[in-house]
Amino acid sequence: MLKAKIVEIFSSIQGEGSYLGQAQTFVRFYGCNLNCAFCDEQKKKRFEEYSAGELVTAVIKKKNKVVSFTGGEPLLYADFLKQVLPELKKKGFVIYLETNGTLKNKLLEIMDFLDIISMDIKLPSSTKDRPLWKEHRDFLKEAAKKEVFVKSVIAKDTLLQDIKKAVAIIAGVNKRIFFILQPVTIGDKIQKIKSYKRFMEESGAKLDNVRFIPQAHKILGVK
Numbered sequence: 440m441l442k443a444k445i446v447e448i449f450s451s452i453q454g455e456g457s458y459l460g461q462a463q464t465f466v467r468f469y470g471c472n473l474n475c476a477f478c479d480e481q482k483k484k485r486f487e488e489y490s491a492g493e494l495v496t497a498v499i500k501k502k503n504k505v506v507s508f509t510g511g512e513p514l515l516y517a518d519f520l521k522q523v524l525p526e527l528k529k530k531g532f533v534i535y536l537e538t539n540g541t542l543k544n545k546l547l548e549i550m551d552f553l554d555i556i557s558m559d560i561k562l563p564s565s566t567k568d569r570p571l572w573k574e575h576r577d578f579l580k581e582a583a584k585k586e587v588f589v590k591s592v593i594a595k596d597t598l599l600q601d602i603k604k605a606v607a608i609i610a611g612v613n614k615r616i617f618f619i620l621q622p623v624t625i626g627d628k629i630q631k632i633k634s635y636k637r638f639m640e641e642s643g644a645k646l647d648n649v650r651f652i653p654q655a656h657k658i659l660g661v662k
């Protein structure tokens with residue numbers, strides 16, 4: 440039987456992006472295909488294994504209408520999600536995917552069951568990892584067939600040239616897609632980003648919906 444490694448299942452408010460403040464059930468998968476410098480999740484070593492049926496039961500118990508699949512990278516579990524999502528859809532749940540926006544082929548496998556996609560565009564000057572521009576472009580072209588918004592984490596050493604590249608990718612798909620600049624959180628502390636106004640100006644010149652939003656759950660002190 441197919442099982443998935445899950446770090447935690449919990450009820451809270453959405454702390455990021457355009458659904459900020461909404462009550463959701465979060466399913467946090469273990470593991471990721473990337474290695475961002477600011478990542479807390481990669482340090483987590485504990486998980487439990489769930490079958491599809493066990494996960495559906497656990498989600499129903501939390502009683503929220505919206506279920507956010509997050510990680511780690513949930514698309515690493517596309518085969519497993521193909522079993523879980525149809526059951527949740529049948530029961531009327533809204534399916535929200537939080538993804539690093541690099542695994543287009545995996546996205547296509549579960550696309551039919553998704554309602555909202557929150558995808559990252561990783562800025563190499565923030566992540567200290569390799570550029571992923573092509574992966575993000577290919578991913579966004581498909582994700583834009585659903586409701587989608589894009590988030591990029593910005594840090595003290597984020598470069599304007601990376602913001603420009605992210606903006607060009609979004610504008611090339613649809614300039615009305617929301618672009619959220621999220622100041623990095625180190626531990627529980629939100630970093631002050633002096634360049635954010637410049638980044639906002641650059642983004643706002645080419646996109647219709649740009650926002651500067653920190654992780655609200657960190658400010659509120661909730662999970």
Ligand code: SF4
Pocket residue numbers: 471472473474475477478479480481510511512539
């Ligand atoms: S994509 Fe997310 S989970 Fe993966 S390494 Fe980066 S911050 Fe961590």
